[in-house]
Amino acid sequence: MESLEAELDEARDLDASDIADAIEAIGFECTRCGACCKAVECGDDGDGETEEHTATVFPDEIRRLQGAGEGDEEYDFRDVARPMPYGLAEGEDGPEGETFEWALQTDDCGDCTFYAEDEAGTGACTVHGDRPLICRTYPFSVALDGTSQPMGEAVDGEDMVRAHECEGLGRDIDRSDAEELAAALKERAIRELEEAIAVRDNYEPVDPGPGEVVVHDSEGQKRPDGTPVE
Ligand code: SF4
Numbered sequence: 243m244e245s246l247e248a249e250l251d252e253a254r255d256l257d258a259s260d261i262a263d264a265i266e267a268i269g270f271e272c273t274r275c276g277a278c279c280k281a282v283e284c285g286d287d288g289d290g291e292t293e294e295h296t297a298t299v300f301p302d303e304i305r306r307l308q309g310a311g312e313g314d315e316e317y318d319f320r321d322v323a324r325p326m327p328y329g330l331a332e333g334e335d336g337p338e339g340e341t342f343e344w345a346l347q348t349d350d351c352g353d354c355t356f357y358a359e360d361e362a363g364t365g366a367c368t369v370h371g372d373r374p375l376i377c378r379t380y381p382f383s384v385a386l387d388g389t390s391q392p393m394g395e396a397v398d399g400e401d402m403v404r405a406h407e408c409e410g411l412g413r414d415i416d417r418s419d420a421e422e423l424a425a426a427l428k429e430r431a432i433r434e435l436e437e438a439i440a441v442r443d444n445y446e447p448v449d450p451g452p453g454e455v456v457v458h459d460s461e462g463q464k465r466p467d468g469t470p471v472e
Contacts, residue, residue, distance in 0.1 A: 246439050249386045253431040256384065256402065261424035262417070264403035265382060270423075271413035276365025278380045278408065281352030294352035296345050299323055300437055301461050303374040304344060304468070307356075310372040319468035321355065322347055325457045335453045342441055342458050346374070375430040379423060381408035384431045403427070436460075 244252075281292040299307070299322070307322045323344040330337040347355040356369045367373050383404045405411055415423075440460030448463050448471055450456040456471055457464045463471040 244387060246435055246442065250432065250435040250439065253386055253435050256428045256431065258421065258424045258428050261403055261427055262420040265420040265423050266415055266417065268405050269412045270415050271410050273410045274365050275409055276357060276359065279354045279357040279365060279367065292352045294348045295354045296327065297376045299344050299346050299374045300433060301459050306372050307369055310369040320347065320466065325455050325466050330455060333453050337455055338450060338453050340448065340450060340456050340458060344457060344459065375426060375433060378426045379430050381406040381411065382423065382427055384427060386431055
């Protein structure tokens with residue numbers, strides 16, 4: 243595996259017009275089914291088990307989403323983000339341990355907290371203009387180590403661009419929409435690698451203590467409410 247710095251150089255050198263070509267060849271149109279914003283139903287044995295929606299959100303994206311409340315109202319940090327669950331242990335009083343980065347907060351059903359459906363079942367993002375890069379670029383990702391892959395298996399791909407399970411794949415896409423997606427995808431790859439490098443460089447071992455969670459992000463060590471660990 244190449245160093246994160248080498249991957250970052252590769253991400254910066256990505257040709258957005260090649261990415262747009264690949265997106266055009268695969269084809270995509272959002273059907274507003276909401277599948278990328280909702281919990282995943284696990285298994286088909288009818289036990290009702292679901293896997294919570296999990297999408298990475300960067301610290302500056304969390305701050306932007308906090309400001310996306312109605313009027314002057316700010317969302318609380320915990321209304322927007324939760325510690326990324328991977329790596330946490332299930333303690334007596336809930337999750338505990340250390341984790342890296344943040345995930346979008348989920349509601350009681352395990353769906354993204356910002357997802358809403360109208361009476362006809364058509365899905366909408368209530369923070370559309372402020373949604374994070376991972377949402378702007380779904381269902382695509384780039385094939386570079388150190389970048390995150392969204393939910394869903396990779397089902398299609400053209401060299402550097404991968405497409406993940408999504409019912410909107412294969413539909414015609416305008417060149418201008420493909421170019422916009424390509425630019426966001428390149429930006430996301432760069433941001434993910436910059437974040438990964440900063441997480442590595444700012445890492446300080448911390449003993450969270452029983453029942454506590456510490457999140458190591460690109461800005462240091464934080465509690466689940468986003469405040470720094472002293
Ligand atoms: S922020 Fe919006 S687009 Fe992203 S997962 Fe939530 S509802 Fe979907």
